[in-house]
Amino acid sequence: MKFDAAQLMRVAEEVLKYFYTKGARSVKVAYDFGTERSFCAISTKDILLTAEEEDYVRRVFEGPVQPEIANYYGTLAGRRRDELVMELVGTMAELEDVQNEEGLGVVIVLSRREQEYRSARKK
Amino acid sequence: MAIFPYEPPQSGFDTDARHARFALSAFLGVLSVYGLTVSGFDLGTIARGMVAIIISPDILINDYASIAGLGPAFVNAALCVFVALSLLRLSRVSISGPAIAAIFTIAGFSLFGKNIANIWPGMIGAYLYSLASRRPFSENIIVALFGTALAPLSSEVAFGLGLALPWSLFAALCAGVVAGFILSPIARHVLDFHRGYNLYNTGFAAGFIGTMTMSTLKALGVTLSGGFHWAELGPVGTLPWLSVFFAALMIAGMKLDPGWFNSYKRLLTSPGRLVSDFVRYYGLGATFVNMGIMGFIASAVMLLIGASWNGPMIGGLLTIVGFSAFGKHPRNTLPPMLGAATMALMSTYGLGSPGSQLAVLFASTLAPVAGEYGPVAGFMVGMLHLVLVQVVGGLHGGLNLYNNGFAGGLAAGLFLPVLEWLREWRRHEV
Numbered sequence: 001m002k003f004d005a006a007q008l009m010r011v012a013e014e015v016l017k018y019f020y021t022k023g024a025r026s027v028k029v030a031y032d033f034g035t036e037r038s039f040c041a042i043s044t045k046d047i048l049l050t051a052e053e054e055d056y057v058r059r060v061f062e063g064p065v066q067p068e069i070a071n072y073y074g075t076l077a078g079r080r081r082d083e084l085v086m087e088l089v090g091t092m093a094e095l096e097d098v099q100n101e102e103g104l105g106v107v108i109v110l111s112r113r114e115q116e117y118r119s120a121r122k123k
Numbered sequence: 124m125a126i127f128p129y130e131p132p133q134s135g136f137d138t139d140a141r142h143a144r145f146a147l148s149a150f151l152g153v154l155s156v157y158g159l160t161v162s163g164f165d166l167g168t169i170a171r172g173m174v175a176i177i178i179s180p181d182i183l184i185n186d187y188a189s190i191a192g193l194g195p196a197f198v199n200a201a202l203c204v205f206v207a208l209s210l211l212r213l214s215r216v217s218i219s220g221p222a223i224a225a226i227f228t229i230a231g232f233s234l235f236g237k238n239i240a241n242i243w244p245g246m247i248g249a250y251l252y253s254l255a256s257r258r259p260f261s262e263n264i265i266v267a268l269f270g271t272a273l274a275p276l277s278s279e280v281a282f283g284l285g286l287a288l289p290w291s292l293f294a295a296l297c298a299g300v301v302a303g304f305i306l307s308p309i310a311r312h313v314l315d316f317h318r319g320y321n322l323y324n325t326g327f328a329a330g331f332i333g334t335m336t337m338s339t340l341k342a343l344g345v346t347l348s349g350g351f352h353w354a355e356l357g358p359v360g361t362l363p364w365l366s367v368f369f370a371a372l373m374i375a376g377m378k379l380d381p382g383w384f385n386s387y388k389r390l391l392t393s394p395g396r397l398v399s400d401f402v403r404y405y406g407l408g409a410t411f412v413n414m415g416i417m418g419f420i421a422s423a424v425m426l427l428i429g430a431s432w433n434g435p436m437i438g439g440l441l442t443i444v445g446f447s448a449f450g451k452h453p454r455n456t457l458p459p460m461l462g463a464a465t466m467a468l469m470s471t472y473g474l475g476s477p478g479s480q481l482a483v484l485f486a487s488t489l490a491p492v493a494g495e496y497g498p499v500a501g502f503m504v505g506m507l508h509l510v511l512v513q514v515v516g517g518l519h520g521g522l523n524l525y526n527n528g529f530a531g532g533l534a535a536g537l538f539l540p541v542l543e544w545l546r547e548w549r550r551h552e553v
Contacts, residue, residue: 003258059404062136063136063403064136064137064217066216066217066219066400066403067259067261067262068214068216068221068222068261068262068263068264068265069219069221069265069398069400070262071258071262071263072221072262072263072265072266072310072311073314073319073397073398075311075312075314075315076314076318076319076397076398079318082543082546082547083318083396083495085319085396085398087398087399087400087403087404088397088398090403091398091400091403
C-alpha cells in the first residue's frame with residue numbers, strides 16, 4: 001500500500017474516533033485515492049458540532065502539513081484507543097471543507113498530496 | 124510523477140516559524156559567545172580542546188567539560204547546532220516544537236557525547252534511508268537529528284577499539300551509517316510500545332540498537348573502552364548566563380504575543396503527549412514563556428539536589444528547555460521528577476550519584492503520563508524510571524546517549540496498560 005494512502009486512512013480513523021466521542025454512532029467514511037492527491041470525507045448525521053468544537057476542528061488544521069512530524073509520529077494516529085491525537089492529524093492532512101448544518105449533520109473533507117510535501121513556503 | 128510544491132495557507136504559524144528560526148540562531152550565538160568567553164578567546168585552547176573531544180571514545184558518561192573544559196565544550200555545541208540548523212534550512216522544514224526540541228537536545232548532548240565529527244555517520248544513514256524509501260529527507264529530518272544519540276558508536280569504533288587507521292575511521296563511518304539507517308524505521312515502530320507517553324522516543328529506539336550492538340560485541344569478545352568523566356563544577360560559571368537566557372526567552376515570548384497569558388493557561392492544560400507541538404497550537408509567545416519558566420524550574424531542581432553544573436547536567440537542563448516547546452510544562456514535568464528524586468533517596472543509589480541526578484532531570488521524559496493520568500501516576504512512573512535507568516545503561520554499554528529515553532520508554536510502556544485499564548474500569552467500560 002502506498003504510504004500516503006495509509007496516512008490518509010489513519011487521519012480518517014482519528015476523525016471517526018472524534019465523531020464517536022462526540023456521540024455519533026453512524027459514521028460514513030469515503031475515500032478518493034488519486035495519483036497526486038487523495039481525499040477522504042467523514043460524515044455523520046447523528047450530531048452537530050458546537051461553535052467551539054467547529055472552531056477547534058478548524059484550528060487543528062489551520063497550520064500547514066508538516067511532513068517531518070507526520071512521517072515520524074504518524075503511526076500514533078488512527079489507532080482505536082482512548083486518546084485522541086487530533087493535533088497530530090492536523091500535521092498530516094489539509095482541511096478542504098467543514099459542513100455543520102441542521103439536517104445535513106457534520107461533514108469533514110480532508111486531502112493529502114502525494115509525496116512532495118514541504119512545510120515551508122517555497123520562495 | 125509530477126512534483127507539486129506544497130503551498131500552505133498563510134497563517135500565524137509561518138510568522139512564528141520565522142521568529143523561531145531567528146531565536147535558534149540567537150541561541151547558537153549565545154553558545155558561541157559563552158564558549159569563546161570562557162576560553163578567554165584563546166583559539167589554541169579551543170583547538171586543543173576540540174581535538175580532545177573528537178578523539179575521545181564517547182560512551183556514557185563522557186563530560187566534555189572534564190576532558191576539554193567548558194569553553195571548547197560550548198564551542199562544540201555551537202558547531203553541532205550550526206550543522207543541525209543548516210540541515211533544517213536546507214530541508215526547508217518550518218521551525219516548530221519538534222525542531223526546537225531537537226536543536227536544544229543536540230546542544231545539550233554536545234556537552235557530553237556528541238561532537239562535530241561523530242554526528243555525521245548517523246545523519247548520513249538517515250539520509251540514505253530517505254533515499255532508499257524514495258521520500259524527501261525533510262520527512263526524516265527529526266529522526267536524523269535526534270538519531271545522533273548513537274554518535275558514541277562511531278567514536279568508539281574509531282578511537283576505542285584499537286583498530287588501525289584508516290580502517291578504524293572507515294569502520295566507524297560504516298557502523299554509524301548502518302545505525303542511522305535502521306534507527307529510522309525502528310523509531311517509528313517503538314512508538315507503539317509507549318503510545319507517545321515517552322517524549323524521548325528516539326532514545327528508546329536507540330537503546331535497542333545499542334543493546335543489539337553491545338550484545339554482538341560481547342559475543343565477539345570485544346570490550347568497550349572509555350572511562351567515566353564527570354566534572355565537579357559550581358553554578359557560578361554558568362547559571363548567570365543561563366538565567367539571562369531564560370529571562371530573555373520569557374521577555375521575547377511576552378513581546379511576541381501580548382495575549383500570552385491566556386495562551387499559556389491553555390498550554391498548561393495540555394497532557395503533553397506526543398505530538399504536542401506548543402508552537403503550532405499555543406503560539407511562539409506562550410511557548411517561549413514556557414521554555415523560560417521551565418529553564419528556571421530545572422535550574423532550581425539542580426540547585427536543590429546539589430548537582431554539579433557540568434556538561435551532562437547542563438545538557439539535561441537544555442534538553443528540558445527544548446522539550447518545553449514539545450510537551451513539557453511545569454504541571455506535567457514536576458511529578459515524575461519528584462518521583463525520581465524520592466526514589467533516589469529511598470534507594471541505595473542516593474541523590475548524590477551522577478546517574479540519579481541525571482535521572483531526576485530526564486525523568487521529565489515521562490511528563491505525558493502525569494499530564495494524562497494525573498500527578499500521582501506521574502510520581503509513581505518517575506520512581507520506576509529511576510530504578511530502571513540505573514540498570515538499562517549496562518545493556519547498551521553507554522553507546523546510547525539517551526539512556527533515560529530508553530528507560531523512560533520501558534517505564535511508560537510497562538505502566539500504561541495498567542493505567543489504561545484502571546481508567547476504563549473507573550468509567551465502567553471494562
